[in-house]
Amino acid sequence: MWQSCSPETIKIKQETDIVTARQVGRNMSRQLGFGTIMQSRIATSISELARNIYLYAGSGTITIEPIEKNGVIGLQMTAIDAGPGIPDIRKALEDGYSTSGALGAGLPGVRRMMDEFEIHSSREEGTRVVVVKWNSPLEEGRDKW
Amino acid sequence: MVIRSLEEEYVKLLRDYLNGPGEDQLYVAQQMGKWLLARNISPEELTDMHGRALEKLGDVPEFVRASFSILTEVMIEYGNEHRSVHSWRSRHQQLEAEMAVAQAMQQTLLPGEIPAYPGLEIGLVSIAAKQMSGDYYDFICQDEERFCLSVADITGKGISAAMCMSMLKYAIDSLREMPLGPDEMLHHLNRIVGRNIDPSMFVTMLYGAYDTRLHSFRYAVAGHEPGFLYRASEKKFADLEGQGSALGLCPSSEYEVREVRLEPGDVLILLTDGVTECKKNRYYLQRDELILHMQAEVGVHAQKMANALYNRLLTLSQFELLDDYTMIVLRRT
Numbered sequence: 001m002w003q004s005c006s007p008e009t010i011k012i013k014q015e016t017d018i019v020t021a022r023q024v025g026r027n028m029s030r031q032l033g034f035g036t037i038m039q040s041r042i043a044t045s046i047s048e049l050a051r052n053i054y055l056y057a058g059s060g061t062i063t064i065e066p067i068e069k070n071g072v073i074g075l076q077m078t079a080i081d082a083g084p085g086i087p088d089i090r091k092a093l094e095d096g097y098s099t100s101g102a103l104g105a106g107l108p109g110v111r112r113m114m115d116e117f118e119i120h121s122s123r124e125e126g127t128r129v130v131v132v133k134w135n136s137p138l139e140e141g142r143d144k145w
Numbered sequence: 146m147v148i149r150s151l152e153e154e155y156v157k158l159l160r161d162y163l164n165g166p167g168e169d170q171l172y173v174a175q176q177m178g179k180w181l182l183a184r185n186i187s188p189e190e191l192t193d194m195h196g197r198a199l200e201k202l203g204d205v206p207e208f209v210r211a212s213f214s215i216l217t218e219v220m221i222e223y224g225n226e227h228r229s230v231h232s233w234r235s236r237h238q239q240l241e242a243e244m245a246v247a248q249a250m251q252q253t254l255l256p257g258e259i260p261a262y263p264g265l266e267i268g269l270v271s272i273a274a275k276q277m278s279g280d281y282y283d284f285i286c287q288d289e290e291r292f293c294l295s296v297a298d299i300t301g302k303g304i305s306a307a308m309c310m311s312m313l314k315y316a317i318d319s320l321r322e323m324p325l326g327p328d329e330m331l332h333h334l335n336r337i338v339g340r341n342i343d344p345s346m347f348v349t350m351l352y353g354a355y356d357t358r359l360h361s362f363r364y365a366v367a368g369h370e371p372g373f374l375y376r377a378s379e380k381k382f383a384d385l386e387g388q389g390s391a392l393g394l395c396p397s398s399e400y401e402v403r404e405v406r407l408e409p410g411d412v413l414i415l416l417t418d419g420v421t422e423c424k425k426n427r428y429y430l431q432r433d434e435l436i437l438h439m440q441a442e443v444g445v446h447a448q449k450m451a452n453a454l455y456n457r458l459l460t461l462s463q464f465e466l467l468d469d470y471t472m473i474v475l476r477r478t
Contacts, residue, residue, distance in 0.1 A: 035193075036193055036217065037189050037190055037193050037217065040189065040214075040217050040218055040221055041189070041221060043218075044218070044221045044222075095229040095232050095233060106225075108225075108229060108232075109222075109225035109228070109229070112225065112228045112229070113221075113225070113228075
């Protein structure tokens with residue numbers, strides 16, 4: 001099933017591009033069999049990554065692609081920009097930092113919603129964020145009340 | 146007990162309620178809320194479950210179904226906030242632990258016990274308003290008959306004051322071997338403090354040397370809250386005179402030595418401004434008012450008097466300590 005989805009790269013330059021990226025992510029996650037909540041979380045994560053590009057770097061790309069590891073299907077999202085970079089990544093991943101309106105808005109939330117999170121940022125090369133969400137079955141026994 | 150899945154339970158609850166709304170079902174819903182929170186079920190998951198539950202109860206109009214997309218999307222942000230609580234909590238715990246270590250370290254800067262000398266009682270109460278104190282006091286024994294004491298107040302409270310205190314402590318420690326009079330001591334400390342603290346901070350201090358043979362107290366003051374001297378023969382309190390600018394303000398400050406002699410029953414009270422800044426309703430306690438309280442407690446052991454005054458002032462300020470509080474009572478027996 002996952003082979004039927006091909007990677008898509010969306011250029012982020014204006015706010016409407018954020019909406020496009022969300023839409024692509026939502027559709028692809030639906031095709032991969034993610035539940036509705038996960039679809040929304042994936043769309044939200046893409047939204048945050050794309051918004052950071054739009055607000056702080058001006059332009060960049062979001063690439064969304066299906067991946068597979070040990071029989072588990074996942075969705076990988078890569079955000080790349082050539083902006084000024086995040087001066088203090090540790091700080092940008094701290095809760096509460098984003099509300100100050102500074103760089104790295106929403107990153108702590110994205111990191112929590114996704115299964116894998118990788119970030120590289122420098123003044124010379126800009127910022128690259130890679131996140132992955134695996135479509136794994138819910139933990140057993142969680143919904144017994 | 147039958148273990149039903151949460152979702153089945155939720156559907157049942159919803160159905161019961163819709164069939165005949167009652168407070169009992171609302172009570173169950175509230176309890177369920179606690180249960181969901183304890184298991185970290187996010188707001189968006191609950192929203193989703195509610196949508197699915199509706200589908201099981203009957204035909205859901207398309208516009209209701211579609212509206213759940215909007216609700217879910219909004220709820221994700223609430224979910225993010227909910228998820229971040231855990232990291233806030235652990236960060237808070239970490240800070241508390243660090244604070245406890247700092248607090249313990251600060252305690253080591255203050256003397257562990259009060260020295261004992263014949264013919265003189267020493268009483269002490271020192272309480273921090275917050276976790277860290279900006280009040281400093283120390284007793285330095287010179288020999289069997291003489292000791293030096295200092296009372297200081299570092300501007301500001303909390304961590305910055307505590308860090309400044311360690312500098313002050315080590316400065317005094319390094320100067321104690323030298324035969325310095327109280328005025329010279331303050332003169333040196335002024336230069337050290339001025340060079341080592343933030344320009345926005347300063348330290349007020351009283352430094353004195355007590356000789357129990359003569360019962361003389363020679364002291365110098367650097368911008369510090371004046372103490373009190375009680376003359377038993379007159380049954381009166383008076384201000385302990387002395388002036389000089391606070392430490393760290395001006396490198397050329399000079400300090401002068403004063404001397405008082407205690408007769409039997411006389412009492413010396415040294416304090417920080419946390420004592421006089423006790424708030425009574427909306428007003429700060431005036432010094433003459435404080436004297437009335439001291440007058441009522443004089444004539445007992447120095448420690449008993451210090452305790453009694455603290456209790457009085459704490460009651461006056463309705464058990465709210467606004468500033469660090471330190472009082473030292475010296476009473477000639």
